Amino acid sequence: MGVSFSRLALRPALRLALRQIRAHRLRSALSALGVLLGVGSVTMVVAVGEGTRREIRARFAALGTDTVIVTQRPLSREEGGIGRRLHVKGLAHRDALDLPLLCEEVRDVAPEVEVETALAEGRWRGGLRVLGTTPAGLRIRGVAVVEGRPFSEREAEAGDRVALVSETLWRKLGGAPVGGSPPVLRLSQSLLEVIGVFRAPGSLPEEAPGASSGGPEVVIPLRAAAGLGAPVDDVRGIFLTRLLVKLRSDDDDLRAAARVEEVLLRAHRGVRDFVVVSPVRLLREKEGTSRSLRQMLALTGGIALLVGAIGILNVMLASVSERRREVGIHRALGARRRQVVLLFLSEAVLLALLGGVLGLAAGAALSVAAAHVAGYPAVVSPLGVALGFATSFGVGVAAGLYPAIQASWMEPMDAMRT
């Protein structure tokens, strides 16, 4: 027998369901309470999870979530001994050059070295954060040159003493450093020709070990950093503070990070003198801190949903037996069995949705409150709202189906006689 919905009348079913709920306000409210608590808890679980995810994404926003950061890891004395014996001395330019060739998940690599130096003259004296990188690195870091030009591939290759200066520093120096044109930046160790001014790039996630507070003030070609005192290995090039590794896609950065780690570990002869940080790894770590809260909420939410479903089931069973005669009337007026199913199912679903909407509101309010008071990152997202609706709809269907089918299988004459 084919199922036809052409004769299903939703409107009268909903109308009757709404009036039933209104006619039994207290009973309805009590039966919706479980769903309220359940959906509320689920909303909070999702909100906290989503909040954590957003936080991570925001931290990686400047770099993009398709980025993996590799940083130096200080070795213990024992490991250091092994490292020296194997002639492994940490991240170096060589790693940056080899990684895209050895690891197909990698699209591009930015080698970065950070050097602390000082201005040699001018009214303003103080430590200066200098970043050595490559033209690719400029792109990956999001260094936006707003005046002048970025340094070229050739200048980078040659290690020319050219510099990009941050807008802030440029302003502090009064627009043009002493020395006239071409503008020159006098550092304690050397002179750099200023070729451009950049707007401060987004800072690195603070979890990335070795990330200095505040962005770089001067950006120079990586090779030029050697002249500012960055250590250099004859074979492997300049030692790096970190690698910014751009992946081909962010589909599976966990696997890609593992792959990068594997390749680097082989290049470093098994000495783990680096740390690989990826968005998902960071997320896993952060999620760990709110895991117990979310687990507790999920557990109570699940129990509340179960209790809520039983509450609605109970009310619906009562409703069906109270309304036997009405079922008979509907059948006498030409309602098919599935119309009777719809009649009771819509009442159960509306009850559950009522609880669900209130639960969403309560959960959202509590999430926001928790975010303010306890500092949990919590975001009520469309996904969370959709999940809340879907959950309550599902609970309504699950709780209403049995009583509704029971009602639909009443013999019309028997039902009328009651």
Added chain:
Amino acid sequence: MSWPSAEPVPPGDLCRVEGLSRTFRTAAHEVPALRDVSFAIPRSARVGIMGPSGSGKSTLLGILGCLDRPSSGRYVLEGRDVAGLSDDALSDIRAETVGFVFQSFNLIAELDVLESICLPLEYRGFSRVEAVARARDAAARVGLGDRLDHRPWQLSGGEQQRVAIARAVAGRPRLLLADEPTGNLDSATSREIIDLLLELNRDGVALVVVTHNEEMTPMFQQILRIRDGRLVL
């Protein structure tokens, strides 16, 4: 006010009952409610079903209205043997061909007059607009055109029965089944309800009325007297 039937009435019998029996089975024993009943109802007929309580009148009415099926024998409605039809098909017959009026009115408390009358039309698949238009017609026809937003508890017994009648005939059935339609009404109101039923019958619907009321006998063209589940002549 004239109220023509939707379709021209074909000649011949509207329905036919042949050797019909209905037995109710309980755990302990079988209770025969109808035994070997045979008769035919012509189109646009006026038929009374009379007999003492428990004689099987309501059971017979239930079978005529396709709310129930015979245990044995045949019930042929508009040329179709009901025994072979699915539950959905029987529901559709109730929606389209049959109208019910009950002693206790059987209105749904949560619905107002207009919504009550719309209900079977919506079950029949009419659009909302069409259903409302027909329901308004039917309400006007029974004299309740100005009470459309009243709930059952705001209406008198006679008015409630009028709503039930409007609900039964709004879809223009060929068979109107009434189970003690005046049983809960005073005599003046009963008279009005009977007149209304007769008026509807004149427009073409066959009228089958279960009643105790001997005063109603003159209105019937045919009376089926039932005793202990059997037809007595």
